[in-house]
Amino acid sequence: MRNHKGARNLFLLVAAALIILLLSFGQNSSSSLGLNIIREGFFFFERIVRSPVGFVHGLWLDYIYLVDARQENQDLKKLVDEMRVKCMILEELREENWQLKAMMDYRSEHQEFVLYPAKLLAQDITMVFKSVIIDRGSRHGFYLDMPIVNPDGVVGRVIAVSPRTAEVLLVTDPNSAIPAHIEDSRIKGIVKGRGINTLSLEYVRRAEEVHIGSAVVTSGLLGMFPKGLILGYVQEVTTDENKMFAQILISPSANMEKIEIVFGLGPHVEAAD
Amino acid sequence: MWKLQISLFGILFVVIFVEATVIPHLWSPLRVDLFIGMIIGLIIHTPYSQGFPFVILASLFLQAFSGARLGYLPLLYVFTYLCIDLLKNIVYLENVFTQLTIGFLFFLVTTTAVVASVQGSIIDTNLGALLFGAVLTGSMSPIMATLVRHLKSTYES
Numbered sequence: 001m002r003n004h005k006g007a008r009n010l011f012l013l014v015a016a017a018l019i020i021l022l023l024s025f026g027q028n029s030s031s032s033l034g035l036n037i038i039r040e041g042f043f044f045f046e047r048i049v050r051s052p053v054g055f056v057h058g059l060w061l062d063y064i065y066l067v068d069a070r071q072e073n074q075d076l077k078k079l080v081d082e083m084r085v086k087c088m089i090l091e092e093l094r095e096e097n098w099q100l101k102a103m104m105d106y107r108s109e110h111q112e113f114v115l116y117p118a119k120l121l122a123q124d125i126t127m128v129f130k131s132v133i134i135d136r137g138s139r140h141g142f143y144l145d146m147p148i149v150n151p152d153g154v155v156g157r158v159i160a161v162s163p164r165t166a167e168v169l170l171v172t173d174p175n176s177a178i179p180a181h182i183e184d185s186r187i188k189g190i191v192k193g194r195g196i197n198t199l200s201l202e203y204v205r206r207a208e209e210v211h212i213g214s215a216v217v218t219s220g221l222l223g224m225f226p227k228g229l230i231l232g233y234v235q236e237v238t239t240d241e242n243k244m245f246a247q248i249l250i251s252p253s254a255n256m257e258k259i260e261i262v263f264g265l266g267p268h269v270e271a272a273d
Numbered sequence: 274m275w276k277l278q279i280s281l282f283g284i285l286f287v288v289i290f291v292e293a294t295v296i297p298h299l300w301s302p303l304r305v306d307l308f309i310g311m312i313i314g315l316i317i318h319t320p321y322s323q324g325f326p327f328v329i330l331a332s333l334f335l336q337a338f339s340g341a342r343l344g345y346l347p348l349l350y351v352f353t354y355l356c357i358d359l360l361k362n363i364v365y366l367e368n369v370f371t372q373l374t375i376g377f378l379f380f381l382v383t384t385t386a387v388v389a390s391v392q393g394s395i396i397d398t399n400l401g402a403l404l405f406g407a408v409l410t411g412s413m414s415p416i417m418a419t420l421v422r423h424l425k426s427t428y429e430s
Binding site: 127257 | 292338388
């Protein structure tokens with residue numbers, strides 16, 4: 001009986017082997033139907049065997065092993081907060097570094113002048129007038145009508161000075177007027193503030209050819225501003241046949257809303273003598 | 274009287290700090306006029322002999338923080354004081370909503386007047402900042418008026 005059963009099992013195994021061999025017959029690749037069926041069968045077998053093991057493994061890892069995860073999570077959150085603050089500080093330092101670098105470059109480019117650095121203290125309390133108060137005054141070399149610049153261009157001029165502070169009238173103020181010319185065409189005019197972040201170049205005849213994007217620089221007339229300091233770029237030119245002068249709008253090179261550190265532009269000691 | 278005046282100047286310095294440093298730091302084109310609220314409070318709670326001199330002196334202080342021509346801000350605030358003083362006989366100034374509306378309107382009116390006299394067109398102003406500034410000024414006016422009332426009542430008692 002036992003021998004009979006063993007022979008039957010052996011026969012079944014040999015039959016199965018033959019079926020697989022037959023299914024694979026004639027195909028030299030490993031993707032024959034028989035081998036594929038075996039692989040698929042193995043896949044399901046593996047899944048069935050693996051699932052209870054995976055369940056126990058998951059139970060261990062996700063519940064029992066995570067007893068300290070809450071504390072660890074809190075610690076990590078704290079660490080992330082610390083890192084965020086550090087990132088913020090580093091970002092601020094990077095910005096400050098960039099500004100100082102730009103100013104050092106500017107300083108080396110303008111060695112004919114003495115540059116007096118100053119920080120912004122307060123801004124104009126009205127919406128219409130554009131002036132700022134800086135934290136340096138006559139004690140630090142600032143004087144009335146002193147040109148104030150930053151690496152981007154002209155910011156304004158000193159209109160009031162006390163020992164420790166100075167008031168600067170920005171170029172965008174409606175009361176500001178600076179003799180200037182267009183750098184490429186040498187067309188002269190007066191740059192006036194318009195209250196908002198725009199300037200206008202006045203008294204340029206409408207027949208003159210003015211190109212959009214041309215740089216407008218100080219002309220040095222009246223002696224208040226040295227020649228060649230950049231004021232802005234031509235943004236828009238409008239001509240009217242009934243008017244003698246063209247209306248030229250200029251976008252200021254220095255962003256007045258973002259100024260933090262500025263330079264007072266003083267004459268060199270030798271030049272002053 | 275002197276205690277009240279000194280306290281008012283103390284508040285004025287805080288007002289200047291907020292107007293010239295804090296607010297522009299938050300949003301550069303934005304300006305808020307807290308002094309209008311103080312003027313309303315002064316008109317309601319102090320006699321003319323105390324309120325008016327303070328407004329003249331305080332507006333000279335404020336002048337130091339503006340690029341406006343000398344005398345421009347005192348003129349503006351004296352005009353505001355006299356106008357609100359006249360309004361006192363017409364509207365119930367003690368009402369919070371009246372104070373709010375007056376603060377809002379006077380900010381708009383004075384700014385528009387200055388724009389018109391200086392640069393010609395209100396369109397050249399940042400309209401969003403102007404309206405937001407007017408709303409903030411209106412909202413702060415009752416608070417400033419209440420502050421003046423508290424000072425007055427403190428020194429009277």
